[in-house]
Amino acid sequence: MNYTIAQESRIGGREINQDRATWLATEDAVLLVVADGMGGHLQGEVAAQLAIDTIAECFRIEAKPRLANPTDFLTAAMHRAHRTIVNYAAECQIEPHAAPRTTCIACVVQDGQASWAHAGDSRLYLIHNPGDGKPRVAHTRDHSIVQNLVDEGSISPAEAANHPMRNRVFSCLGGLEAPHIEVSATVSLEDGDLIALCTDGAWWPLGEKLVNELGGPSLTDSVPHLLDAAERAAGPEADNLTLIAMRWEAPKPKVEADPPFCDTYIGQAPISDEEIENAINEIRRRIPNNPHGASS
Amino acid sequence: MFSQNNHALPSGYELGDYRIDRQLSVGGFSIVYLAHDAAEVPVAIKEYLPNSHTLRSEGEIVPTVPPDFQADFNHGLKLFFEEGRALTGLDHPNVVRVLNFFRANETVYLVMRYETGQTLRDCIRKQRGRLDEGFLRGMFSGVLDGLGEVHGHGLLHLDIKPANIWLRTDNSPVLLDFGAARYALDIGPPEPRAMYTPGYAAPEQYHGKYTLGPWTDIYAVGACMYAALAGGAPQAADDRLVDDQMLPARQRWGSSYSPRLLATIDECLRLEPTRRPQHARALQASLNSDAAGNQPPGSWLSRLGLRGW
Numbered sequence: 119m120n121y122t123i124a125q126e127s128r129i130g131g132r133e134i135n136q137d138r139a140t141w142l143a144t145e146d147a148v149l150l151v152v153a154d155g156m157g158g159h160l161q162g163e164v165a166a167q168l169a170i171d172t173i174a175e176c177f178r179i180e181a182k183p184r185l186a187n188p189t190d191f192l193t194a195a196m197h198r199a200h201r202t203i204v205n206y207a208a209e210c211q212i213e214p215h216a217a218p219r220t221t222c223i224a225c226v227v228q229d230g231q232a233s234w235a236h237a238g239d240s241r242l243y244l245i246h247n248p249g250d251g252k253p254r255v256a257h258t259r260d261h262s263i264v265q266n267l268v269d270e271g272s273i274s275p276a277e278a279a280n281h282p283m284r285n286r287v288f289s290c291l292g293g294l295e296a297p298h299i300e301v302s303a304t305v306s307l308e309d310g311d312l313i314a315l316c317t318d319g320a321w322w323p324l325g326e327k328l329v330n331e332l333g334g335p336s337l338t339d340s341v342p343h344l345l346d347a348a349e350r351a352a353g354p355e356a357d358n359l360t361l362i363a364m365r366w367e368a369p370k371p372k373v374e375a376d377p378p379f380c381d382t383y384i385g386q387a388p389i390s391d392e393e394i395e396n397a398i399n400e401i402r403r404r405i406p407n408n409p410h411g412a413s414s
Numbered sequence: 415m416f417s418q419n420n421h422a423l424p425s426g427y428e429l430g431d432y433r434i435d436r437q438l439s440v441g442g443f444s445i446v447y448l449a450h451d452a453a454e455v456p457v458a459i460k461e462y463l464p465n466s467h468t469l470r471s472e473g474e475i476v477p478t479v480p481p482d483f484q485a486d487f488n489h490g491l492k493l494f495f496e497e498g499r500a501l502t503g504l505d506h507p508n509v510v511r512v513l514n515f516f517r518a519n520e521t522v523y524l525v526m527r528y529e530t531g532q533t534l535r536d537c538i539r540k541q542r543g544r545l546d547e548g549f550l551r552g553m554f555s556g557v558l559d560g561l562g563e564v565h566g567h568g569l570l571h572l573d574i575k576p577a578n579i580w581l582r583t584d585n586s587p588v589l590l591d592f593g594a595a596r597y598a599l600d601i602g603p604p605e606p607r608a609m610y611t612p613g614y615a616a617p618e619q620y621h622g623k624y625t626l627g628p629w630t631d632i633y634a635v636g637a638c639m640y641a642a643l644a645g646g647a648p649q650a651a652d653d654r655l656v657d658d659q660m661l662p663a664r665q666r667w668g669s670s671y672s673p674r675l676l677a678t679i680d681e682c683l684r685l686e687p688t689r690r691p692q693h694a695r696a697l698q699a700s701l702n703s704d705a706a707g708n709q710p711p712g713s714w715l716s717r718l719g720l721r722g723w
Contacts, residue, residue, distance in 0.1 A: 124568070127627075128692065135688040140625050163688065338568040389488040397495040398522065401515040404502035 120367035121148065121227070124337035126345055130319055130356030136220075137317050137360035138166040142174055144183030147228040149174065150362055154221040154240050154317040156290060165203045165218035165292045172199040173224050188226040189301055192235035196222060196291065196299045200237075203292035219292035223258065223315050227366065232313060235301045237261060238287040241321050244305065245312040247333055255329045257321075261289035261298060279325075285318070309368035312337075319357030323348040337363050420463055420470040420477065423447065427475070430518055432459060432525070442466070443490060443593060448528060457513060460524040462494045468521075476519045491522065497592045498524055500569050508560025509589050510580070531583055533590075534638065535576035543645030547671050549585060550642055551701050556587045557635060558698035564589070565628045565694055572626070574634035575614040576641055613637060613647025617685050620652040628694060629687040635697070636682020636690070643667050643679075654685060674700070 129135040136155030141148065153169040155162025176195040177185075185191045199222065207217040221238025234242050239260040246254040259265060263286045264278040278284060289298035307313075312333055321328055324344060331347075334340040341361050349356050422437040422445050423429065432449040438458060439446045447459045463470065467483040467490065470476075479487045501512045501524075514525035534553075538545065557579060564571055571578075573594035580588040616633035618626055633651070640648045640663060649660045663671075663679040678700055684690045691697040 129688070135692070389491060394491070394517065394522075397492075397498075398515055398517055401495065401498040401502050401512075404499065405512055405514065406502075406505050 119143075119146065119148070119227075120369065122337050122365045122367075123148075123150070123362065124341040125360075125362035126341050127360040128345055128349065128358065130349060130352065130358050131354045132356075132358055134163060135358045136163040136166055137319065137358040138163070138170045139315070139360050139362045140170045140174055141362060141364075142177050142181075144181045146183040147177075147181045147185050147188070147226060148364070149177045149181070149224065149226055150313070150315050150364060151222070151224045152240050152315040152317060152360055152362055153223075153291075154238065154319070154358070154360070156219045156221070156287075161212075161218040162220060164206065165220035168203050168206060168218075169199040169220050169222045169291050172202045173222075185226060185228060188228055188231075188233045189235075189304065192224055192226060192233060193299060193301055196224060196235050196237065196297070200291040200297050207292065214294050217293050219290045221287060221317070222291050225313060225315060227307065227313070227364070230366075230368070231304045231306050232366075233302050233304045234258070235299055237289045237291055237297045237299050239265075239285075240315065240317045242302075243312075243314040243316070243321075243329060243332075245314070245329055245333060246308060247310055247312070253329060253333065258300070258302075260287070261300070262287050279322070284322075307366040307368075309366070311366045312363060313366070314361060314363040316361040317358060319352070319359040320345065320348050320361045323351035323356070332363055333365075337365055420445070420465060420468060421472045421474065423461070423475065429459065429523065430516055432457060434459075441593070443494070449525075456528040458526045458528040460526065462491060462521045462523070464490045477521060479520075493593075494522060494524070500567075500592050501526075503567050504563060504569075506560050506563040508556045508587055509563060510592075529580070529582050529588070531581045531588075533577050534579040534581055534587070534642070537581055538576055538642055538645060541645075543641070543643050544670075545642045547675055550639065551675065553581065553585055553587050554635065554639060555698050555701045557589065557638075558694045558701065560587070560589045561631055561635065562694040562698065565631070570626060570628070571631050571634075572619065573611060573614075574631055574638060575611045575647075576638055579638065611647075612650035612652075613641070615651060616687070617651040617655055618687055620655075625687075627687065627692075629690045629692055632682050632690050632692075632694065632697060633684075633687075635694075636679050639663075639675075639679045640683060643671065648683065651685065658685070 123141055125139050125141065127135060127137050127139055139152045141150045151170045151173050153166035155166035173195040176191065176198060180191055203218060212218065221240040223234065223236040223240040223242050225232060225234035225242055236242065236258050239262045241257050243255060243257045262284065264273065264281045264284045267273045268275055268278045273281065291297055314332055324347060327347060328344060331344060332340050341363055345359050345361055348359050419440065423434045425434060425436055427434040429449065431452050435448040435450060437445055438448050443464045445461045445463050447461065449457050449459045451457055463477060464487060467487045468477040468479050498512065498515050501510065511527040512524065513527055516523055561571065571589065571592065573591060578589065578591045580590050582588065614634045614637045616630045618630055637648050643663065654660055663676040664673065667676060678697065682690055
C-alpha cells in the first residue's frame with residue numbers, strides 16, 4: 119500500500135488540548151482516528167485519549183494484517199471505546215451529568231477501499247480530484263442540533279455556521295446515553311484521493327478552504343498551513359484544532375525510484391546491491407552543493 | 415551476538431578521498447572518526463558498523479558479517495540510509511551538515527562537516543552545571559531554531575541530549591546524531607529499533623500510550639536545560655511515572671535564575687505531552703524575548719495556551 123499521512127494537533131487559545139489523533143498501519147490496513155474531548159465535561163481529554171487508545175488497541179488485536187470486516191470492526195471498536203469511557207467514569211465516581219465525553223471519527227482503508235464511523239461533529243472529508251480542477255467532495259453529517267435544523271430546512275447552512283448552539287452534539291462516546299454511531303458505506307479510492315479527519319476547531323474556521331487547499335503537492339506542508347489559517351481565522355479564542363490527512367496512491371505496476379514518504383521497514387527483507395546503490399545515489403543527490411557529484 | 419567491540423579504522427587509513435585521523439566516538443551502530451579530505455579540511459565520518467552484527471578484529475579493514483546476521487545488518491543499513499535521507503534534506507546552521515555519503519569496505523559512510531568545539535555534555539561536566547542564564551538562553555534558542563527546522567521537515571530527532579549538542583567555539587549549537595530520527599508521521603508499526611537515553615527521553619518513548627510528536631523532542635530539550643543547571647540528567651521519565659521525585663526547576667533554583675527560564679524548563683518536563691509547549695518555535699520565542707526575565711511566567715504561558723501549573 120502506498121500512501122502519505124500528515125497529522126497535527128494544536129491547542130489554539132485554550133488552556134489544554136482535549137483533541138486527540140492517531141493512526142496505525144499494518145501491511146494491509148490503515149486506521150485513522152480523531153477524537154475531540156468535550157469542553158464543559160470533566161476530563162474531556164481523558165475521554166478523547168481513551169477513545170483513540172481503545173480503538174487503536176482493537177486495531178492492533180484484529181488487523182493481522184487485515185481486518186476481517188472493516189465496517190464491523192469500526193462499529194465494535196467505537197462501542198468498546200464508549201464502554202471504556204463509561205467504565206472509567208464509574209470507577210472515578212464521576213456524576214453522570216458531568217461524565218467525560220468525546221466525539222470520535224475513525225476510518226479504515228483496506229483493499230483500496232475506505233469506510234468510516236463517527237459520533238458527534240468531528241468530520242471526515244473525502245476529496246476526489248478528477249484532474250479538471252473541480253474536486254468532488256463529501257463529508258460526514260454532523261450529529262449536531264444545528265445540523266438537524268439545517269436538514270429540516272429551519273435554518274440555512276450560513277446561519278448554522280454562526281448559530282449559538284453550533285457546538286451542541288446529540289451523539290458522542292461516554293455519558294449516559296448510548297451513542298448514535300453512524301457507519302459509512304464502503305467507498306473505493308482512486309489514485310490521489312484525499313481523506314481528512316478533523317475536529318470542529320479545524321473545519322469550522324476553514325470552511326471551503328479546507329477542501330480547496332488540502333491537496334497541495336505535499337500534505338506535510340498543507341496540513342500545518344491549513345491549521346495556521348484556521349488559527350488565524352478563529353482568533354485568540356480558537357478552539358483546539360486537529361487535522362489528519364491521508365493521500366491514497368493506487369498501486370503502481372512499476373516500483374518507483376523514490377521510496378514513499380511513509381515507507382516503513384517491517385521485517386528484514388533482503389537488500390540487493392542495486393537497492394544499496396540507489397539509496398546512496400539518492401542521498402548524494404540530496405546533498406546541497408555536493409562537491410562530489412551525483413553518483414559514482 | 416558478539417560482545418567484544420569492533421576495532422576502529424587505523425590512523426592514516428585512506429578511506430576514499432579522506433584520510434582517517436582518529437576515532438571521535440563509538441556507538442552501538444557506528445564509529446565516528448575525525449578525518450581530513452584532499453584539501454586537508456577536517457570532516458567527521460560516521461561508519462555504519464553495528465556492534466552486534468559485524469566483526470572487525472585488529473588489523474582488519476572490511477568487517478565480517480556472519481551469514482546469520484546478514485538480515486539484521488541489512489535492516490540496520492536501511493535505517494542508516496534513513497538517517498542520511500533525513501539529514502540531507504536539512505540545510506540549517508544549527509543542524510549538522512552532510513557533505514558526502516558513500517560506500518566502501520562493504521559498508522557505508524556518512525561524511526559531515528567538522529567544527530572545533532565541544533559537546534554540551536563536556537561543557538556541563540566541566541562547569542558542574544550552573545551554566546550562565548544568558549548563555550543558556552542564547553544557546554538553547556539556537557537549538558530550538560535547528561529543531562524547528564527539523565520538525566518543519568516532518569522529522570523528529572528523538573535522541574536530543576547534551577552529548578548530541580555540539581557547541582562551536584562561539585557557543586552556537588549544532589544538533590548532532592540523527593540516528594534515532596524518524597518522520598513524525600511514520601508511526602504505527604512497532605518500532606524496529608527503539609533508542610532512547612534515560613533522563614532525556616520523554617515518557618511516551620517508553621510506552622506507546624501517547625503519540626510521539628514535536629512535544630517529545632521538547633521534553634528532551636527541557637531535560638537538557640535542567641541538566642545544564644543540575645550538572646546531570648533529571649530522573650528518568652519511566653521512573654517519574656511511577657514515583658516522581660524530580661524537584662521542579664522553580665523550587666530548586668528559584669533564587670539563581672529568572673522565574674521565566676525556570677518555568678520554561680518545568681513546562682517542557684511535564685509528563686503529560688499535551689501540557690508541554692507544543693512547538694519548538696513558540697518555546698524559542700519565549701527564550702528570546704524578555705532577556706531580563708523579570709516578568710511573571712503567567713504572561714507567556716497564557717499566550718502559549720498552557721496551563722499555569
